[in-house]
Amino acid sequence: MSWLDLPPGTGFGVDNLPYGVFSAPGTARRTGVAVGDAVLDLAAATGDDVHTTGSLNAFMARGPRAWAALRAQLTGWLTDPAHRGRVEPHLRPLSEVVLHLPVEVADYVDFYSSRHHAEELGRVLRPGTPPLTPNWLHLPIGYHGRAGTVAVSGTPVVRPSGQRKAPADDAPTFGPTQRLDVEAEVGFVVGVGSDLGTPVPLTGLAEHVFGVCLVNDWSARDLQAWEYVPLGPFLGKSFLTSVSPWVVPLVALEAARVPPPAREVPLLPYLDDTLTEPWGLDITLEVRLDGELVSRPPFASTYWTAAQQLAHLTVNGAALRTGDLFASGTVSGPEDGQRGSLVELSRAGERPLVLPGGRTRSFLEDGDEVRITATAPGTGGGRISLGEVTGRVEAARAS
Amino acid sequence: MSWLDLPPGTGFGVDNLPYGVFSAPGTARRTGVAVGDAVLDLAAATGDDVHTTGSLNAFMARGPRAWAALRAQLTGWLTDPAHRGRVEPHLRPLSEVVLHLPVEVADYVDFYSSRHHAEELGRVLRPGTPPLTPNWLHLPIGYHGRAGTVAVSGTPVVRPSGQRKAPADDAPTFGPTQRLDVEAEVGFVVGVGSDLGTPVPLTGLAEHVFGVCLVNDWSARDLQAWEYVPLGPFLGKSFLTSVSPWVVPLVALEAARVPPPAREVPLLPYLDDTLTEPWGLDITLEVRLDGELVSRPPFASTYWTAAQQLAHLTVNGAALRTGDLFASGTVSGPEDGQRGSLVELSRAGERPLVLPGGRTRSFLEDGDEVRITATAPGTGGGRISLGEVTGRVEAARAS
Known part of the structure; x- marks a missing residue:
């Protein structure tokens, strides 16, 4: 050819x-x-x-x-x-x-669109309570992340320090995170902006989104757990977000389009995609830790599509700019070997991963290298690659 | 002179x-x-x-x-x-x-640094529970906002639409916000960036921050209430954030420096400002609704200083960029006439403000104009102005 x-x-x-x-x-x-x-x-x-x-x-x-x-x-x-x-x-x-870094990132938004991820995280972190918050099935939950610390694949992951407090402690302590984690995600890059006050409809994805990349939203779970109520994640995420260097044009994923999962509750019209062309995407991610395959998250299982994320993000009139990046949130499938974060894979440390040589991992240790790759059906009959996003953990710096 | x-x-x-x-x-x-x-x-x-x-x-x-x-x-x-x-x-x-707009905004972070605001909001919105979350006295809580919708004073405030759900309803509904609010804040503009992995110490404020402006962080309380658990405010804030057109150099506020409020719990060393020059600032804000003075929030009562905010924001190694904007969060004093938001001033609608002519306001109505001004002691013996940030509410657009 x-x-x-x-x-x-x-x-x-x-x-x-x-x-x-x-x-x-x-x-x-x-x-x-x-x-x-x-x-x-x-x-x-x-x-x-x-x-x-x-x-x-x-x-x-x-x-x-x-x-x-x-x-x-x-x-x-x-x-x-x-x-x-x-x-x-x-x-x-x-x-x-x-x-x-392929894109000068304007605003970075991270969603929370994988139901399997949200439910598993709820079960692990808040046992005994309903795993999904009441709003989860009605809207794609998201928040703004730090655009200035989005960096290209290969950027060293310096272990961040900050406050964390164990439930048994009276007061927080300061030090390097003890729960450094990965989040395997798919990111969408906005090419064409929109005007303040003008929502982008569900059918507007291809008019605004240029392409797709891989995202590793490195997370310090102990910092995050202490800080995130009531205004959401902040320092637990803002130290680094890595993206793959190649942005795959949205049109190259035409053969990967699949229907999204069935919707459990009726959606408000601006999110109801039952009568639109589906924007589920059959992308298979792979997460490797020091070269060992530890997970194969299926993006097609993601509940909220990029089209719904974009419609939600702008429904209040928020403007888009060229370079905006919005990511799916951690992609996790329903099976044990399909989770996109270590906190899920190790059940928050209760069931550490066993790596060759008998090494175990609950969270990342200094020197660990994480590599996320992905492929999807191409229009030529084979599979196309979304490249890779990698990072190696470096020891915390003396402060 | x-x-x-x-x-x-x-x-x-x-x-x-x-x-x-x-x-x-x-x-x-x-x-x-x-x-x-x-x-x-x-x-x-x-x-x-x-x-x-x-x-x-x-x-x-x-x-x-x-x-x-x-x-x-x-x-x-x-x-x-x-x-x-x-x-x-x-x-x-x-x-x-x-x-x-004076600054090309890189990342926008909004803090939650007024104890009076956090406590009053807690009392109004979560009666019967402790008004402050357990982390509040240990760190300046903050989150990233949408940089792309920071606009200059005078930009029309188009009433945003979105999802909201009353506690008695089974499912959310869609429509224009019924609880459009203001947040009177002070913003700090970063002039000199910092390197990824290198925290800015408490003493670094004047090396990085160029100046100060006024911020109105327009808020849709009903959208916010439905969406914000667990990842924080998103569409309830991202439709517009207005800033004053004049950035007052930090050095012009030298005569306004005052000690911050006494700290109720010991702070971790990176936030402990007891041995540093204080960065409390004696700025008095005024909030006017259709010309009527409705509040005079005293910024000097803010618990967390800008120096602490900057140290916290970067302690995990997050880099700063020229153009970063970080804001204080709503400034509220301890008195009724010192609250920086309508949800506080009207106790979430239970005690509407009475304006001349017998008009009442719990939240903003279409056509309302909000004007926030502020002054502080200048080095010349009088008071210097931080200018003003204004906005008039326009009706929601048909979607």
Whole structure:
């Protein structure tokens, strides 16, 4: 299908074409598209200065027609051998480039859209009470996170310090978190903003969202538990949120669209997607700890879709901006091996994970490396990759 | 003290010199300094392109030495008559310019630092339970708000719609908020960022914070009440946050520094300000509803200072960026006439405010205009003004 010698089973075939920002020795940051083991230098190949700005924002702001036009052009270039001479000089081996944060993040919103995650967390953390809060089935719960600490995959995870208080203690103590966790999530990147006062309808996802990435919303569970009542998570999350370097265009996921789970209660009209095209997405995540597969969360099991999240986020008139990032919240499936966080996988430490060599893990230890990857059905019949988001834990710094 | 003919009692004397962004017919947005009834066009007066960027961010990023140098220069210009000929051509009447959002807001954090507010809200909303959550006296509770909907004073307040559920109802309903409220707050604008992983100590406020503004964190109490458990306020706040157009330099508030309230419990070292110079600030706010003074919240009564807020915000290693805005949360004093929100002033509607003509208000109605102003002791012996933040409520839009 391509004149390129693509590696067998590559997730970066011509039906994917994810966008990222890279630099190579001697070049400033620029936009590229991943194909096979290479990155196509869009700045050089197209001559369009929009690809030299160091983030995808300016290109994303051009909107869906511009996205489609460039995608069609790239598809032509990479499939018709007549273009080989023109395109090949602008391909660089991925192994020779450095990948950067692809998007200048405007606002970052994190949802809580996996019912299996919310219920399991409720069972683990609040036994004896209903696992879901009364609002959960009526709206996609979300909150704003810290946009300034969203960083690209590979950024070191310095163990954060802060206040935590065990139930038996009279007062909080200060120190490095003892419950450092991961949250495997799928993120949606807004390309086209919206006006203050104008909600985006359920059908508006593809007009606003440029693409999809992977998110690891690192969490310090002990800090979070002490601080989060009544205004929500703050320092337990704000030290770092890692994202994958490649943003997969929403249109590349057309073959992954599936119906979302059945709705247990009737939804208010602005969230009722029973008569719209479904925006469930059959993305399978994989979470590895020091190389060992510890979980395979199925994103298709997520209760609230990205279309519902976007409609909810804007229903009060809140404006969107180019670069807004909203994430699904931890993706967990119904099975033990499908949980997207360690607090679920280890039942808050009651049942530690056993790793090769007999090592056990309830939460992350210094030196641990977490790698989240994902694939989905592509339009070419195989599976496309969402790349990876990784991070290695470093010891807390002396304060 | 100045060769300028300053209006008697002006809050914009030469001991204030707040920065803002303005435009006039035929000019692009540029930085100005308010003095008396005029704005000094800094771009024209200094010839420095940093003042033509349309926000204060680039100037703020230069840091405290640059801020002090320009302030010294401006003070000289405005007090020594020898400079009159040079400066006067660059003064424009304030009445002839349009004021814009002064800062490109990076991350917006809202704290909950007034004990009187937290306790009164607890008494009103959760009668029979302890008014403060167990963490309140140990840390300044805060959360991230939506940076993209921070707007300049005067921006219309379109009544937001969303989900709300009365306790007696089985399911939520959708519609315009019936409990639109104000929150009178003081905001702190970060000029100099910090590195990921490096906390800012209690003594670091003046190295990072450029100045102070007024904030009205408009709130839809019914939306908020239904959505906020467990992840905090979201759509109940994200439709609009208004800020005053003038950012008062932190150094202009030197004479307003006062000790904060006595601490009821010992604080962890990173928050313990008993041995540091105090950062309580004797700012008196005034809240007017359709011109009627309804409250005079005293900021000096706020429990947690901005220095403590900044130390807490970064203690987990979260980075700061130029343009970060953090606000105090609603400022309320201990007296009835000192509450910074209508939910407190009307006891959630049980005791409506009575306005001239016998009108009553529990929450805002369409057409209502809210105006928040504030003054503080200046270094010149009088009082300096923090300007004003206003907004008029418009009817909900058909959805």
